[in-house]
Amino acid sequence: MALEGLRKGIFSALSKIKGKRRLDEAELQEMIRTLRRALQEADFNVRQTKELTERLAQKMQEEEPRPGINLQTHAMNILYTELVRLLGPPREIPPRGQTIMMVGLYGQGKTTTTAKLANWWSKKMQANVAVIEADVHRPGAFSQLSQLLENTKVDVFGDPESKDAVDIVKRGIEKHSNADILIIDTAGRHQLDEDLVDELKDMSYLVNANERILVIDAQVGQAAGPVAASFNELVDVTGVIVTKLDGTARGGGALSAVATTGSPILFTGEGEKVSDIEKFESDRFISRLLGMGDIQGLIDLAPEDMDEIEAMRLTQRMMSGRFTLNDMYTQMDMMSKIGTVDKFLSFLPAGMLGGMGQMGRKQKEEMQGNLERYRTIMDSMTENEKNNPQILKSDRIKRVARGSGVTEKNVRELIAQWNKSRKMMKGIQGNRKMSKQMRKMMKSGEFEDLTM
Ligand code: GDP
Ligand code: MG
Numbered sequence: 001m002a003l004e005g006l007r008k009g010i011f012s013a014l015s016k017i018k019g020k021r022r023l024d025e026a027e028l029q030e031m032i033r034t035l036r037r038a039l040q041e042a043d044f045n046v047r048q049t050k051e052l053t054e055r056l057a058q059k060m061q062e063e064e065p066r067p068g069i070n071l072q073t074h075a076m077n078i079l080y081t082e083l084v085r086l087l088g089p090p091r092e093i094p095p096r097g098q099t100i101m102m103v104g105l106y107g108q109g110k111t112t113t114t115a116k117l118a119n120w121w122s123k124k125m126q127a128n129v130a131v132i133e134a135d136v137h138r139p140g141a142f143s144q145l146s147q148l149l150e151n152t153k154v155d156v157f158g159d160p161e162s163k164d165a166v167d168i169v170k171r172g173i174e175k176h177s178n179a180d181i182l183i184i185d186t187a188g189r190h191q192l193d194e195d196l197v198d199e200l201k202d203m204s205y206l207v208n209a210n211e212r213i214l215v216i217d218a219q220v221g222q223a224a225g226p227v228a229a230s231f232n233e234l235v236d237v238t239g240v241i242v243t244k245l246d247g248t249a250r251g252g253g254a255l256s257a258v259a260t261t262g263s264p265i266l267f268t269g270e271g272e273k274v275s276d277i278e279k280f281e282s283d284r285f286i287s288r289l290l291g292m293g294d295i296q297g298l299i300d301l302a303p304e305d306m307d308e309i310e311a312m313r314l315t316q317r318m319m320s321g322r323f324t325l326n327d328m329y330t331q332m333d334m335m336s337k338i339g340t341v342d343k344f345l346s347f348l349p350a351g352m353l354g355g356m357g358q359m360g361r362k363q364k365e366e367m368q369g370n371l372e373r374y375r376t377i378m379d380s381m382t383e384n385e386k387n388n389p390q391i392l393k394s395d396r397i398k399r400v401a402r403g404s405g406v407t408e409k410n411v412r413e414l415i416a417q418w419n420k421s422r423k424m425m426k427g428i429q430g431n432r433k434m435s436k437q438m439r440k441m442m443k444s445g446e447f448e449d450l451t452m
Contacts, residue, residue, distance in 0.1 A: 002245035002270050006252045007289050009038020010079065020071050023060065031075070032057050043221030043253025048260075052082055080286055086256055087282035091239060091264040093211060095125035098181045099173075101207050103200055103235055104215035105227070106188035109243035109269055111141060113215050114185040115148035116269065116277040117241075121181050122153050130179040132172035133158035134165045134203065135187040145185060148274050155179070165199070166206055173207070184209070192230055204235050213266065214240045216258065221250035225257030232263055243269030246276070323422045325378055325386040325414075331421070332371055373406065374414050380404040389418050 013035035017023060023031075032053045039049040056078055065074035100117075104110045114131055121127040131154060135141040142158035149156050157172040169184060176182055184207060189196040204212065214237045216224045224242070231237050240263050245251040258265055265280045378386060380403030385392055392400070392415055401408045 002268065003042065003251050003289055005249040006038060006042040007291070009041060010035065010290065013038060014072050014075055017071050017075060023071060028057060028060060035079075039252065041249065043250035044256050045222045045225075045253065048086065048256055052079075052086065055082055076290055076292075080290055080292070083286045083289075084282045086259060087285070088259045088264060090281040090283075091266060093239070093266065095121050095127040096180045098211055099207060099209045100181065100183045100211040100213055101204060101209035101235075102183065102185050102213055102215060103231060103237070104188055105192065106190050108188065108215045108217045109241075110188060110215045111135070111144050111185050112148065112272065112274075113241050113243060113267075113269055113277070114183050115145055115154075115274050117213075117267070118149060118154040118181070118183055119152050119274045120267075120277055120279075127180040128178075129153075129181045129183070130155040130157060130172075130176035132169055132176075132182065132184045134169050134172075134184050136163045136165045136168070137187045141185070141187075152274070166202060169203065169207060192227075192234070197234060200235055211238045212236060213238065214263070216240060216242055216254065218242050218245045218251040218254040218268075219248045221248075221253040222257040224254040225261055228258045228261040228263055232261060237263045239264050239266040241265070241267045241269060242280075246270040323418075325374075325381070325389050325418055328418050328421045329371070329374060329378065332374075370417075373410060374417075377401075377404045377406055377411055377414055389415055 013031050016031040016034060017027060020027065035056070036049055036053050039052065040046075044052070056075065059078045060071075060075060063074075063078075065071060069077075102110045102114050111133075118129045118131050122129045131145060131149070133142045133145045133156065139160075142156075142160045145158065146156045155176060157168075157175060159168050159171075162168055165187065172184070173182065184203075186200065186203060187196075212235045214228060214231045216227060218224070220227065228237065228240055240258050242251070242254050242258060242265060245254075245268050248254075255265060255268075265282075268278050268280050268285075270276050270278060377400060380400045381392075385396065385400075392411070397408050397411045397415075401411045404411075
């Protein structure tokens with residue numbers, strides 16, 4: 001996942017107090033020092049680093065952890081609260097009636113992010129989305145955008161022959177006046193010079209966009225702060241998207257610096273593909289960073305041919321401990337479709353699926369092969385056997401093997417795999433934070449009538 005360095009640094013700091021019931025001053029200071037280094041390496045600025053670590057130290061000294069909570073978890077919970085607060089509350093853009101102007105310097109990922117956003121709203125929200133390519137300075141911008149959005153439902157408007165950005169935008173708006181969401185990709189410059197300022201002001205006036213979204217490359221670290229501040233002054237930025245979090249150790253600094261300018265971070269970019277975009281919600285982001293798990297993220301990750309209810313039901317099963325062979329199958333199927341097991345794992349509490357993070361390509365192919373065999377075997381089982389695999393003793397195993405044309409050993413392997421998965425799933429039940437998220441989502445009513 002993104003910010004891997006910061007995550008390691010935080011874990012290293014917290015490991016200093018592992019198993020401790022009391023801390024002396026020296027031990028506390030050692031943890032704080034390690035944490036400070038980790039934050040600075042992620043390019044958090046000096047003031048934020050100081051504030052964050054001082055608050056942690058103070059709370060560690062003043063607050064007793066609740067009964068049953070060890071000091072390490074206590075420190076983790078404090079850090080969670082502080083980091084979430086630092087990154088600010090989330091902001092939602094409704095998927096209707098939006099005219100969005102993308103702004104930012106050259107090469108930050110504006111065009112890529114325009115495509116990502118368009119695809120996100122089109123796919124996840126079933127919105128009717130159109131994009132206008134208004135960068136007339138960069139040859140190929142129109143074909144870049146068209147290419148990124150081929151095989152999607154998004155309409156791409158542009159005119160590679162024209163050098164008149166304002167005219168293109170006028171025509172585009174006219175043509176796509178009934179789109180739910182209209183996104184306009186603009187030209188950048190190497191710096192915010194007079195030229196760019198004039199162009200953006202003209203465009204901003206013409207478009208009368210209700211959202212002005214700034215795109216910033218995370219690579220610049222805390223320097224993202226001043227950039228965000230100047231764009232904000234110029235076009236009154238309504239939200240920021242921080243890109244390339246996948247390729248830099250300085251992403252923490254970029255996120256925190258942007259947050260302090262008061263503009264909310266809306267999304268993050270974590271790769272070059274159109275699907276590499278994540279909605280930004282600081283609590284979920286930090287929860288993943290600290291290895292506490294993120295249920296909503298897990299559900300969002302579900303492949304497109306698996307609907308949300310199905311994903312939710314599976315998650316609910318995982319939490320309940322009632323984990324059948326069908327559930328295991330769905331889970332493995334989901335993991336193999338998502339492709340990157342690492343990504344899947346980053347949404348689960350750290351260590352829960354111990355060791356699986358290292359699953360290589362060969363193992364993934366193996367998993368695909370297993371899945372097919374499991375399907376065949378399961379087709380020879382009764383509903384009762386699939387729901388209660390523990391009743392599968394030697395007679396039944398023999399029958400199932402014969403019925404599905406595999407060896408008894410194959411059937412035993414499937415049962416062993418189920419036992420292993422079930423044990424891992426038990427780990428989730430013990431995870432307080434995940435249970436809380438789960439209950440919250442249940443209460444929201446959306447998933448109330450799921451039959452288990
Ligand atoms: P623009 O000049 O602001 O429009 O930037 P582009 O959208 O053309 O992106 C510049 C480069 O950054 C391209 O090579 C993109 O593929 C790459 N890029 C954009 N977003 C991301 C991201 O989130 N992660 C990675 N790794 N690369 C990205
Ligand atoms: Mg561009």
